[in-house]
Amino acid sequence: MAIYTREEAKKILEKALSFSKADACEINLSGSNSGNIRYARNTVSTAGYRSTQSLVVQSSFGKKVGTATIDEFDDASLEKVVRRAEELAQLSPENPEFMPPLGPQTYDESITYKESTAKVTPEYRAEVAYKSIEPAAAQDVTAAGFLDDSAEFSAMINSNGLFAYNQSTDVDFTVTMRTNDGTGSGWVTRDYNDIDKFDAAEASKIAIDKAVMSREARAIEPGKYTVILEPAASIGLLQNMFRSFNARSADEGRSFMSAKDGGTKLGQKIVDERVNIWSDPLNPEVPTSTWNGAGQPLKKTSWIENGVVKNLAYDRYWAEQKGVDPVPFPSNGIMEGGDESLEDMIKGTKKGILVTRFWYIRSVDPQTLLYTGLTRDGTFYIENGRIKFPVKNFRFNESPIIMLNNLESLGQQVRVNGNLIPYMKIRDFTFTSLSDAV
Numbered sequence: 001m002a003i004y005t006r007e008e009a010k011k012i013l014e015k016a017l018s019f020s021k022a023d024a025c026e027i028n029l030s031g032s033n034s035g036n037i038r039y040a041r042n043t044v045s046t047a048g049y050r051s052t053q054s055l056v057v058q059s060s061f062g063k064k065v066g067t068a069t070i071d072e073f074d075d076a077s078l079e080k081v082v083r084r085a086e087e088l089a090q091l092s093p094e095n096p097e098f099m100p101p102l103g104p105q106t107y108d109e110s111i112t113y114k115e116s117t118a119k120v121t122p123e124y125r126a127e128v129a130y131k132s133i134e135p136a137a138a139q140d141v142t143a144a145g146f147l148d149d150s151a152e153f154s155a156m157i158n159s160n161g162l163f164a165y166n167q168s169t170d171v172d173f174t175v176t177m178r179t180n181d182g183t184g185s186g187w188v189t190r191d192y193n194d195i196d197k198f199d200a201a202e203a204s205k206i207a208i209d210k211a212v213m214s215r216e217a218r219a220i221e222p223g224k225y226t227v228i229l230e231p232a233a234s235i236g237l238l239q240n241m242f243r244s245f246n247a248r249s250a251d252e253g254r255s256f257m258s259a260k261d262g263g264t265k266l267g268q269k270i271v272d273e274r275v276n277i278w279s280d281p282l283n284p285e286v287p288t289s290t291w292n293g294a295g296q297p298l299k300k301t302s303w304i305e306n307g308v309v310k311n312l313a314y315d316r317y318w319a320e321q322k323g324v325d326p327v328p329f330p331s332n333g334i335m336e337g338g339d340e341s342l343e344d345m346i347k348g349t350k351k352g353i354l355v356t357r358f359w360y361i362r363s364v365d366p367q368t369l370l371y372t373g374l375t376r377d378g379t380f381y382i383e384n385g386r387i388k389f390p391v392k393n394f395r396f397n398e399s400p401i402i403m404l405n406n407l408e409s410l411g412q413q414v415r416v417n418g419n420l421i422p423y424m425k426i427r428d429f430t431f432t433s434l435s436d437a438v
Contacts, residue, residue, distance in 0.1 A: 002031070003031060003032075003033060003118070003151055003152070003153050003167065004029070004031065004153055004155070006155070006165045009029050009153065009155035009165055010155065010157070010163060010165070012029060012055070012073050012078070013027050013029055013155060013156070013157040013163070014157065015075065015078055016055065016057065016078040016081070016082060016157075017157055017158075017159065019078060019079040019082040019083070020059065020082055020086075020159060021086060022059035022060055022061055022085075022086050022089060022159075023060055023061050023062060024059070024060045024100055024101050024158070024159050024160070025057065025058070025059050025060070025082070025085075025101075025158060025159045026057075026058045026101050026156065026157075026158040026159070026295075027055065027056065027057050027058070027156065027157050027158070028055070028056045028058075028154070028155070028156045028293075029053075029054070029055045029056075029154070029155045029156070030053070030054055030152070030153065030154040030155070031051075031052060031053035031054070031152065031153055032050075032051070032052055032053075032150050032151065032152040032153075033049070033050075033051045033118075033150065033151050033152075034049070034050050034051075034148060034149065034150035034151075035047075035048070035049045035050075035120060035122065035125060035148070035149055035150075036048055036049075036050075036125070036146065036147060036148040036149070037122075037125040037126065037128065037129055037146070037147050038145070038146045038147075039129045039132065039133060039143060039144065039145055039146075040143075040144040041142055041144070042133045042136060042137050042142050042143055043133070044126070044129050047122065047125060047126075049122075052071075053071055053073075054069060054070075054071050055069065055070050055071070055073060055078070055081065056068075056069045057069075057070075057081050057082050057084075057085040058085060059082065059085040059086045059088075059089045060089055060098065060100075061086075061089050061090060062094065063094040063095050063096065063098040064089050064090065064092045064093070064094055064095070065089055065092055065095050065098060066084075066085045066086060066087065066088025066089030066090070066091070066092055067085055067088065068081045068082075068084035068085040068088060069081070097317045099316045099317050099320070100160070101158035101159060101160045101162060101295070102158070102160060102162050102294070102295045102296065102316075103160045103161055103162060104160075104161045104162055104163075105162055105164065105291070105295060105296070105297050106297065107164060107290045107291050107297050108281070108282060108290040108297070108299075109290070110166050110167075110168070110281065110282070110287060110288070110289055110290045111193075111282060111284065111287045112166065112167065112168035112169065112193055112287045112288060112289060113151075113167040113168055113169050113193075114169045114193055114194040114195065114196070116194065116195055116196050117149060117151065117169035117170070117171055117192075117193065117194060117195040118151035118169050120149045120171070120195060125147055125149075127200070128145075128147050128173070128200040129145065129147070131200040131201040131204055132145050132175050132200060132204040135201070135204060135205065135208060136177055136204070136208055139208055139212060140179065140180045140181075141177045141178065141179055141180065141184075141208050141211050141212065142177070142178050142179075142180055143175055143176075143177055143204070143207075144175065144176045144177075144178070145173065145174060145175030145176070145204075146172075146173070146174055146175075147171070147172070147173045147200075148170075148171070148172045148173075149169075149170070149171040149172075149195060150169065150170050150171075151167070151168075151169045152167070152168050152169070152170070153165070153166065153167045153168075154166050154168075154289070156295055158295070162295050164291045164295055166289040166290070166291065168193065168288075168289065169193055169194075169195075170191065170192075170193060171190075171191065171192050171193075171195045171198055172189075172190075172191045173189065173190045173191070173198065173200070173203060174187070174188070174189045174190075175187070175188055175203065175204055175207050176207065176377065177204075177207040177208045177210070177211035178211060178438070179211050179212065179214075179215055181215065182438065183214075183215045183216050183217070183438065184210075184211045184212060184213070184214040184215035184216075184217075184390070184438070185210075185211055185214055185376070185377045185378065185438045186206070186207040186208060186209065186210025186211035186212075186213075186214060186356070186377055186378050187207055187210070187232075187356060187357060187376070187377035187378065188203045188204070188206045188207040188210075188232075189232055189416065189417075190203050191415060191416070191417060191418060192415065193287055207377075210356060210377065210378035211378070213378070213380065213387070213390060214377075214378045214379070214380070214390040214438075215390065216390070217379070217389075217390040217391050217392045217393075217438075218381075218389055218390065218391055218392065219391070219392045219434055220381060220391050220392075222394060222395075222431040222432055222433050222434060223430075223431060224428040224429065224430055224431075225351075225352060225353045225428075225429055225431060226349060226351065226352035226353070226408065226425065226426070226427050226428075226429070227352060227353045227354070227355055227425070227426050227429040228342070228345050228346065228349065228352060228353070228354045228355065228382070228423065228424070228425050228426075229355050229423070229424045229425075229426060230342070230354075230355065230356055230357065230414075230423060231413075231414040231416045231421035231422065231423060232356065232357040232416050233355040233356060233357045233358050233375075234400075234403075234421055234424055235416045235417055235419060235421050236357075236358045236359070236361045236373065237358070237361065237371060237398070237399075237400040237403065238333065238335065238400055238419075238421060239333070239417070239419070240361070240363070240369065240371060240400065241256075241369060241400040241401065242277075242303075242330060242333050244256045244257050244369060245257065245303055245309075245311070245312050245313050245329075245330070246312065246313055246329075247264065247312035247313055247314045247318060247319075247322070247327070248314070248315070248318040250264040250265070250266075250312055251263075251264060251318075251322070254366070255366060255367070256366065256367060256368060256369045256401065257309070257312060258367070264309075264312060265309050266309050266310075266311070266312055267308065267309060267310075268308065268309055269306075269307045269308045270304070270307065270308070270309055270401060271304065271307045271401060271404035271405055271407075272307050272404055272405055272407040273306045273307040274306075274307070274336075274407060274410060275304055275306075275307050275335070275336075275404050275407065276302075276304060276305055276306065276335070276336040277302075277303045277304040277333060277334065277335045277336075278300060278301060278302045278303060278305075278334050279298075279300065279301050279303065279330030279331060279332050279333060279334065280300040280301075280332070280334060281298045281299075281300075281331050281332070282300070283332070283334060283420065285413075285415055285420055286332045286334065286415055286418055286419060286420050288331035288332050288418070289331065292328050292329070292331065294315070294316065294328075296316075296326065296328045297328075298328055298331055301327065301328075301330065303330065303333075311327055312327065313327050313328065313329040313330070314326050314327045315329075332418055332419055332420075333419040333420075333421070334413075334419065334420040335413070335419075335420065335421050335422055336410070336413075336422070337410045337411055337412055337413040337420075337421075337422025337423070338409060338410035338411055338412070338422065339411075339412065340409060340410070340411040340412065340423070341411060341412055341423075342411060342412075342423050344411070345409065345411050345423055345425055346382055346385060346386070346387065347385040347386075348385065348409070348425075349382045349385060349425065350383070350384060350385070351382065351383055351384075352381075352382040352425070353379060353380070353381060353382065353391065353394075353429075353431075354378075354379070354380040354381075354382055354387065355375050355379055356375070356376070356377050356378035356379065357375070357376055357377055357378075358373045358374065358375060358376070358396070359373060359374055359376045360373050360374050361373035364397065368399055368401070369399045369400055369401050370397065370398070370399045371397075371398060371399065371400075372395060372396065372397050372432075373395070373396055374393055374394070374395050374396070374435055374437070375393045375394050375396070375435075376393060376437075378390070379391050379392070379393055379394065392434050392435065392436065393434070393435040393436075393437055393438075394431035394432075394433070394434060394435065395431065395432050395433045395434075395435055396429065396430060396431050396432065397430050397432050398429055398430050403424075403426050403429065406426050406427045406428050406429070407424065407425075407426060408425040408426065408427050409424075409425045410422045410423070410424060410425075411423030411424065411425075
């Protein structure tokens with residue numbers, strides 16, 4: 001199935017819209033071509049290629065809404081799916097929060113598509129697996145990894161004159177390395193829009209080195225420690241914090257961003273003044289579409305500036321209720337970092353813990369953003385500026401808000417899960433117990 005051009009997508013959408021008899025109609029068209037390779041026990045286990053496309057029609061009569069989906073785009077099929085959406089709308093109860101479709105919008109040109117990523121071959125994927133498996137086997141380590149690359153498009157049209165289109169490419173890679181004696185584990189993740197930025201050998205070496213270094217980890221007492229968090233560790237907590245920038249849940253008293261007086265924490269200082277967080281769909285390292293699923297344009301937006309909450313996200317309905325302009329939810333998260341490398345941060349640490357990543361993160365208290373979880377795949381004790389020995393994994397209880405108030409230093413930014421997150425050194429990070437799991 002093809003990745004439709006702007007003109008091809010618009011032609012299909014206009015034809016579908018021409019069949020509409022509803023008061024309002026919104027139609028989304030999307031598709032993707034993606035390839036993957038998976039390996040485990042130092043052997044490729046699966047490889048595949050997938051192509052999908054879908055058209056979704058949302059029809060409304062007043063505040064009654066119906067939705068139908070199809071993946072065939074001939075005229076008869078397009079008319080059929082529009083009629084089905086209209087039938088469902090007539091049967092539906094009214095949606096009290098229904099918002100009519102937006103009118104025409106102006107969007108920035110996105111930078112999410114790279115031809116080299118769209119042209120990844122099976123041979124390239126096999127080479128990625130080889131660059132993990134061969135060096136792992138040479139060091140008595142077993143590799144288990146997954147590479148997924150994709151080219152995608154999305155487009156939308158509505159009865160009020162809006163049309164939007166975007167093409168994008170993505171590559172995601174993770175690999176876990178386990179020593180064959182079962183005592184050491186290392187892990188790494190990489191994601192890009194541009195596959196030319198990806199180095200499978202470099203990423204795999206990091207995971208292999210951590211696996212070898214983490215053999216025969218020692219148990220040390222839980223407690224409060226200075227920690228160096230790699231971006232893959234802190235992102236799990238930070239993403240949960242990003243989700244709290246929701247004006248409605250704050251206004252309704254349901255989130256950390258709810259103030260005790262019944263308002264919100266907009267304009268309040270909540271973390272260290274060195275913390276600056278924003279979103280930007282045109283950042284060259286983490287670009288995203290310049291419009292969201294509602295058809296709203298996405299622009300660079302500050303969320304925390306010098307530790308102060310600068311914006312909360314308002315969807316169109318809640319913005320209308322509050323008499324303010326809508327503020328779209330962020331499509332990425334970018335946290336300002338510093339110049340220090342990971343090596344520099346380790347050298348500057350008298351006593352501390354280096355954490356590769358957290359996993360199995362669960363909410364404990366949404367009002368304080370308190371979470372619990374575990375370290376995994378490489379946790380190390382630092383003494384006098386050097387990694388001294390691996391330590392057994394910990395369970396932690398911590399809030400990203402407390403964490404960012406206990407900030408000691410910021411390091412270089414790294415892309416992780418579509419965000420730019422710096423290395424961070426945090427004091428008094430709370431580890432509550434040990435875990436025997438590697």
